[in-house]
Amino acid sequence: MSRPAPLSGFPELLPAQRVVEQHVLDVLRRTFELHGFASVETRAVEPLSVLLRKGEIDKEVYVVRRLHADDAGGEDADALALHFDLTVPFARYVTENAGHLQFPFRRYQVQRVWRGERPQEGRYREFLQADIDVVDRDVLAPHHDVEMARVMAAALAALPLPPVRLQVNNRKLVEGFYRGLGLDDDGVGAAMRAVDKLDKIGAEGVSAVLRAAGLDDAQVAACLALAQVRAEDSTLTAQVEALGVTHPLLSEGLAELVAVLDGVADVQGERVRVVADLSVARGLDYYTGTVYETRMEGYESLGSICSGGRYDALATDGRTTYPGVGISLGVTRALVPLLSRGLVTASRGTPAAVVVAVVEEAQRSASDAVAAALRARGVPTEVSPTAAKFGKQIRYADRRGIPFVWFPQEDGGHQVKDIRSGEQVDADPATWTPPEADLRPAVTTSW
Amino acid sequence: MSRPAPLSGFPELLPAQRVVEQHVLDVLRRTFELHGFASVETRAVEPLSVLLRKGEIDKEVYVVRRLHADDAGGEDADALALHFDLTVPFARYVTENAGHLQFPFRRYQVQRVWRGERPQEGRYREFLQADIDVVDRDVLAPHHDVEMARVMAAALAALPLPPVRLQVNNRKLVEGFYRGLGLDDDGVGAAMRAVDKLDKIGAEGVSAVLRAAGLDDAQVAACLALAQVRAEDSTLTAQVEALGVTHPLLSEGLAELVAVLDGVADVQGERVRVVADLSVARGLDYYTGTVYETRMEGYESLGSICSGGRYDALATDGRTTYPGVGISLGVTRALVPLLSRGLVTASRGTPAAVVVAVVEEAQRSASDAVAAALRARGVPTEVSPTAAKFGKQIRYADRRGIPFVWFPQEDGGHQVKDIRSGEQVDADPATWTPPEADLRPAVTTSW
Numbered sequence: 001m002s003r004p005a006p007l008s009g010f011p012e013l014l015p016a017q018r019v020v021e022q023h024v025l026d027v028l029r030r031t032f033e034l035h036g037f038a039s040v041e042t043r044a045v046e047p048l049s050v051l052l053r054k055g056e057i058d059k060e061v062y063v064v065r066r067l068h069a070d071d072a073g074g075e076d077a078d079a080l081a082l083h084f085d086l087t088v089p090f091a092r093y094v095t096e097n098a099g100h101l102q103f104p105f106r107r108y109q110v111q112r113v114w115r116g117e118r119p120q121e122g123r124y125r126e127f128l129q130a131d132i133d134v135v136d137r138d139v140l141a142p143h144h145d146v147e148m149a150r151v152m153a154a155a156l157a158a159l160p161l162p163p164v165r166l167q168v169n170n171r172k173l174v175e176g177f178y179r180g181l182g183l184d185d186d187g188v189g190a191a192m193r194a195v196d197k198l199d200k201i202g203a204e205g206v207s208a209v210l211r212a213a214g215l216d217d218a219q220v221a222a223c224l225a226l227a228q229v230r231a232e233d234s235t236l237t238a239q240v241e242a243l244g245v246t247h248p249l250l251s252e253g254l255a256e257l258v259a260v261l262d263g264v265a266d267v268q269g270e271r272v273r274v275v276a277d278l279s280v281a282r283g284l285d286y287y288t289g290t291v292y293e294t295r296m297e298g299y300e301s302l303g304s305i306c307s308g309g310r311y312d313a314l315a316t317d318g319r320t321t322y323p324g325v326g327i328s329l330g331v332t333r334a335l336v337p338l339l340s341r342g343l344v345t346a347s348r349g350t351p352a353a354v355v356v357a358v359v360e361e362a363q364r365s366a367s368d369a370v371a372a373a374l375r376a377r378g379v380p381t382e383v384s385p386t387a388a389k390f391g392k393q394i395r396y397a398d399r400r401g402i403p404f405v406w407f408p409q410e411d412g413g414h415q416v417k418d419i420r421s422g423e424q425v426d427a428d429p430a431t432w433t434p435p436e437a438d439l440r441p442a443v444t445t446s447w
Numbered sequence: 448m449s450r451p452a453p454l455s456g457f458p459e460l461l462p463a464q465r466v467v468e469q470h471v472l473d474v475l476r477r478t479f480e481l482h483g484f485a486s487v488e489t490r491a492v493e494p495l496s497v498l499l500r501k502g503e504i505d506k507e508v509y510v511v512r513r514l515h516a517d518d519a520g521g522e523d524a525d526a527l528a529l530h531f532d533l534t535v536p537f538a539r540y541v542t543e544n545a546g547h548l549q550f551p552f553r554r555y556q557v558q559r560v561w562r563g564e565r566p567q568e569g570r571y572r573e574f575l576q577a578d579i580d581v582v583d584r585d586v587l588a589p590h591h592d593v594e595m596a597r598v599m600a601a602a603l604a605a606l607p608l609p610p611v612r613l614q615v616n617n618r619k620l621v622e623g624f625y626r627g628l629g630l631d632d633d634g635v636g637a638a639m640r641a642v643d644k645l646d647k648i649g650a651e652g653v654s655a656v657l658r659a660a661g662l663d664d665a666q667v668a669a670c671l672a673l674a675q676v677r678a679e680d681s682t683l684t685a686q687v688e689a690l691g692v693t694h695p696l697l698s699e700g701l702a703e704l705v706a707v708l709d710g711v712a713d714v715q716g717e718r719v720r721v722v723a724d725l726s727v728a729r730g731l732d733y734y735t736g737t738v739y740e741t742r743m744e745g746y747e748s749l750g751s752i753c754s755g756g757r758y759d760a761l762a763t764d765g766r767t768t769y770p771g772v773g774i775s776l777g778v779t780r781a782l783v784p785l786l787s788r789g790l791v792t793a794s795r796g797t798p799a800a801v802v803v804a805v806v807e808e809a810q811r812s813a814s815d816a817v818a819a820a821l822r823a824r825g826v827p828t829e830v831s832p833t834a835a836k837f838g839k840q841i842r843y844a845d846r847r848g849i850p851f852v853w854f855p856q857e858d859g860g861h862q863v864k865d866i867r868s869g870e871q872v873d874a875d876p877a878t879w880t881p882p883e884a885d886l887r888p889a890v891t892t893s894w
Contacts, residue, residue: 003542003543003545003764003765004497004539004542004543004764005543006543007490007492007494007527010490010492011490012488012489012490012540013487013488014544014547014548015485015486015487015548015554018485018486018487018488019485019486022486033798033827034798034822034825034826034827034828035822035827035828035829036797036798036799036827036828036829037798038462038465038466038796038797038798039462039465039466039469040460040462040465041459041460041465042459043454043457043458043459043573044491044559044561044573045454045457045573047454048514050451060513060514061513061514062511062512062513062514063511063512063513063514064509064510064511064529064561065509065510065563066507066508066509066510066563067495067507067508067509067510067528067563068563069563080454081514082511092451093459095450095451096450096451096452096453097461098450100461101461101462102846102847104832106797106829107462112491114491114511116512116513116514116515116516126490126491126492136832141832141833143808143811143832144832150815263812266812317450317451318450349485350483350485350553351480351481351483351484351485352483361590364590365710365713368597375481375482378481379481380480380481380482380483381481381482381483382482382483382553385551385583385588385590385591386588399549400549
């Protein structure tokens with residue numbers, strides 16, 4: 001048996017990196033719960049038929065089956081597969097449990113998802129997502145589109161990530177614009193797919209694709225002009241109107257997008273800019289209005305780390321439809337590249353703030369009692385695994401970045417040493433606590 | 448599309464049940480971190496070859512593969528499968544990352560695991576486990592066997608579960624006893640497997656199996672007598688010695704087991720009893736010394752909810768061996784039966800403690816500002832989704848169990864109403880906070 005090697009696309013973190021990830025997850029949970037989102041988790045698998053119904057994703061699904069299944073294999077409609085996002089499972093959860101939920105229903109969901117992609121830089125086969133969504137019955141009020149951006153902006157501002165641009169667009173606006181240009185259903189679909197590749201293939205590439213789809217020069221130029229529009233406020237309206245295209249769907253989408261910009265005006269800041277970016281399209285079929293993407297400034301090549309949108313028809317049981325809007329932070333996608341470059345670090349990889357030394361093995365219970373007293377007041381504490389010389393016990397703490405070592409004294413007294421400064425003082429296990437800053441590992445960023 | 452049905456063996460929780468589960472996970476994390484365990488998560492998949500090497504489990508593995516994989520199928524050695532526990536992945540993680548870890552290494556791990564079992568009452572195909580383990584290089588000190596029981600006893604005492612019996616045994620003790628009876632390797636294995644079924648097939652069933660394995664009447668009687676032994680303290684020694692069997696391995700195991708009982712004497716209490724139970728065997732191959740099981744009093748039929756043991760040879764890279772000891776709480780296994788019987792409940796299924804009413808839609812931002820002020824002081828707050836009549840907005844809160852509704856007044860003042868008592872008072876968004884007990888959902892148990 002030799003040392004195992006990592007599996008490409010399945011990232012795992014060392015303990016100090018995991019401390020950073022836990023900090024991120026704690027910030028997300030606190031932000032989401034302060035905004036009244038309830039936690040939901042769904043099973044990891046869905047029927048393959050449910051996943052494939054959502055299109056575009058069939059190559060990326062991992063099918064699961066029992067090793068000694070009775071059937072010889074072959075994917076039937078009841079086969080199970082690992083979920084590739086948290087939106088489709090949530091839509092299924094809502095329809096399945098509608099009778100037990102109160103609408104509008106607000107939930108957050110933090111779980112791993114899996115995609116059977118060919119591994120490449122920045123692509124993961126298993127990764128952690130953190131989603132918020134609001135769904136209602138029949139109709140969902142438009143102010144929730146604003147709320148999603150506000151809540152995620154609050155979370156992003158508090159996270160140990162670089163400053164971000166939260167880019168918003170509206171599918172109705174884009175579709176209405178294309179229809180106003182005279183494109184039919186096929187032309188609208190082709191234009192959406194082409195513009196979605198603007199980042200990758202550039203304006204010339206998009207032009208070529210659009211011409212191949214039958215658009216004339218004026219239509220191509222208008223599509224590209226729309227995709228150039230950026231705005232942080234209601235000046236958006238004038239910019240779009242200047243393009244000279246009119247359509248009822250365009251007006252509806254534009255009004256919705258301006259409402260989002262107006263609604264986030266007071267959360268614009270150094271850490272988060274919310275920007276209307278009319279090139280944002282989002283690949284997934286099921287979005288019907290507002291769409292979101294997010295890029296970290298200076299790390300745009302990592303792609304969108306936080307995406308979502310409004311889906312008015314995803315969740316339905318045939319009689320009732322549950323329209324929703326949501327946004328999903330790619331925790332792994334945003335964090336792992338920063339962790340592997342050493343740009344976000346934790347001061348230690350263990351929660352322990354104190355190691356209680358053991359004088360001799362027969363007196364371990366005395367050290368256990370000190371540890372119990374410290375823990376009772378919320379101080380994470382380890383007892384030294386050996387009764388080695390004190391120098392060795394201090395090195396045990398030092399190698400782990402644990403700041404304090406506690407020494408039971410022969411006379412029944414106690415001393416505690418800050419091993420960074422070397423300062424050693426008398427202390428009482430019933431009252432001593434470390435400074436607040438040392439109580440848990442500190443997370444530090446550098447960009 | 449009709450309403451989807453649940454998948455047998457893949458439990459999902461409603462929001463108020465999830466509040467209870469989150470409370471359980473919070474207690475576990477706090478307890479484990481106070482004892483200096485670092486959080487680790489591993490990927491959900493392992494090479495099938497790694498999982499099968501551990502034996503006994505091959506029928507229960509879920510294999511995963513890409514829907515459109517290039518190979519036509521067929522399980523080769525590099526096929527991936529979902530992990531069935533957290534011990535085997537952790538052992539792999541330790542050998543893979545040994546150069547980056549400090550030993551002894553203490554970690555906790557809370558993740559889902561999957562077993563492709565035929566569904567039946569109390570058996571899950573996907574479930575949540577919470578593990579603690581300590582591993583060292585070459586040799587792991589015996590006091591860690593005591594520590595595992597102490598830490599898990601502290602966690603169990605704080606959890607919303609019925610009182611538990613944490614049952615401890617020692618494989619060396621049992622094997623030494625069987626060898627002292629004159630059994631050979633085959634006889635020892637057969638006796639271990641037979642006694643492990645005592646719960647299910649009773650003493651007569653075990654006797655029959657043992658006789659079929661070639662044991663004589665005296666040997667059978669001695670095996671059954673050993674399995675009857677129970678003790679909470681060092682009276683264990685006299686009970687075992689009274690059976691008149693001697694063997695060096697028996698003496699070694701007995702001393703280790705007595706050390707565990709001595710080491711937990713001060714944590715024995717109403718909520719948790721730690722008991723030497725010499726019928727406990729544990730199915731998994733890899734345990735080599737101390738073994739743990741745990742049963743909830745009054746719910747013994749649910750089986751062991753918290754199990755583990757010492758594994759001296761599980762983690763090795765060929766040159767170095769990393770002996771470990773650990774214990775795993777089956778969160779789903781313990782909690783879901785209690786939740787579905789309504790024995791553990793949360794006071795509400797949302798974190799929100801306050802709903803801020805909206806006077807009219809055009810004044811939503813005034814209500815947003817109140818909510819922001821409350822959230823800044825840690826009060827989970829929703830803004831009403833509609834500007835309906837106040838009676839309807841109060842019902843919105845009432846149906847969700849949210850205790851307070853906040854009313855911005857026409858004169859610019861504010862009032863807050865406790866909708867349980869009906870009491871409504873003037874309040875300042877910059878200073879008001881709800882009583883501590885209302886700040887988060889309360890978890891209540893009844894047995």
